Amino acid sequence: MAKHNCAICGAEIGLVSEQKLVDGNFICRKVCSKKLFKIFDKVNAALGDVTAHMEQVEKGTRIWNELLLPLKKSKDKTQKLKCLGTGGPLLYVSPTTGLVALVETNYKFFLFGKSQRACVYRLADLVQYDYEEEKVKGSDGKTETKEYCAMMFKDTAGMYGFRLGVGNSKSYESMAKYFDTLFGIQKTLGNTFKNAKRQMNAIKAFAGAVKAAKDGTLDEAQVAATVGALDASVYGDRTEWIKKADEALAAFR
Numbered sequence: 001m002a003k004h005n006c007a008i009c010g011a012e013i014g015l016v017s018e019q020k021l022v023d024g025n026f027i028c029r030k031v032c033s034k035k036l037f038k039i040f041d042k043v044n045a046a047l048g049d050v051t052a053h054m055e056q057v058e059k060g061t062r063i064w065n066e067l068l069l070p071l072k073k074s075k076d077k078t079q080k081l082k083c084l085g086t087g088g089p090l091l092y093v094s095p096t097t098g099l100v101a102l103v104e105t106n107y108k109f110f111l112f113g114k115s116q117r118a119c120v121y122r123l124a125d126l127v128q129y130d131y132e133e134e135k136v137k138g139s140d141g142k143t144e145t146k147e148y149c150a151m152m153f154k155d156t157a158g159m160y161g162f163r164l165g166v167g168n169s170k171s172y173e174s175m176a177k178y179f180d181t182l183f184g185i186q187k188t189l190g191n192t193f194k195n196a197k198r199q200m201n202a203i204k205a206f207a208g209a210v211k212a213a214k215d216g217t218l219d220e221a222q223v224a225a226t227v228g229a230l231d232a233s234v235y236g237d238r239t240e241w242i243k244k245a246d247e248a249l250a251a252f253r
């Protein structure tokens with residue numbers, strides 16, 4: 001049986017203890033895979049994506065513990081975090097710092113409590129929060145529908161997109177409305193059609209740029225098209241959110 005070495009820690013690994021990445025590299029399941037979020041797509045990730053995500057988790061967990069968790073526990077109601085999602089990692093929005101944390105909780109040690117890890121994003125970089133559903137077969141053979149809010153953050157290294165579990169389409173609606181309100185986006189009937197088309201183009205351009213950056217074929221025209229597509233009339237004015245987040249993150253550079 002062929003043995004490989006973990007591309008991160010160098011440990012020798014065999015078939016059952018290895019995780020193959022899309023670029024042909026292997027990482028070990030025992031140590032390195034466990035440092036990644038459970039929802040991180042390892043199968044379609046290259047080594048660079050994995051190490052970027054690891055750095056993201058390390059930094060995010062620090063920001064969560066030192067800045068956001070104290071706000072969550074704060075008695076000052078104006079500092080409160082908004083908790084969103086269900087059935088997996090939860091999303092905490094902090095309007096006073098302009099930050100968003102995706103928090104994974106592991107209850108591994110029954111006696112010693114839980115451990116939490118986080119990916120932290122700038123609220124200003126949230127460019128997509130769309131409804132998505134998936135039919136899955138349960139162990140009893142019955143098909144059930146899982147509902148999600150598909151989220152994507154621009155200019156983000158590591159895990160820039162993920163699906164947040166939502167209870168049902170109603171809780172998705174209120175989630176989307178919450179973000180629309182934060183960004184000052186008014187989805188009136190009159191501009192819905194126009195915006196839908198422009199938003200589609202923006203997301204296509206954005207996804208294309210992300211792919212091109214990965215493949216190393218990103219060109220300047222593509223970047224310009226992406227920036228132009230991310231129009232304030234679709235995404236709201238994010239100036240204040242950028243300012244808040246940069247002030248909050250300054251201590252963590």
Ligand SMILES: [Zn+2]
Nearest residue numbers: 006009028032
């Ligand atoms: Zn390893």
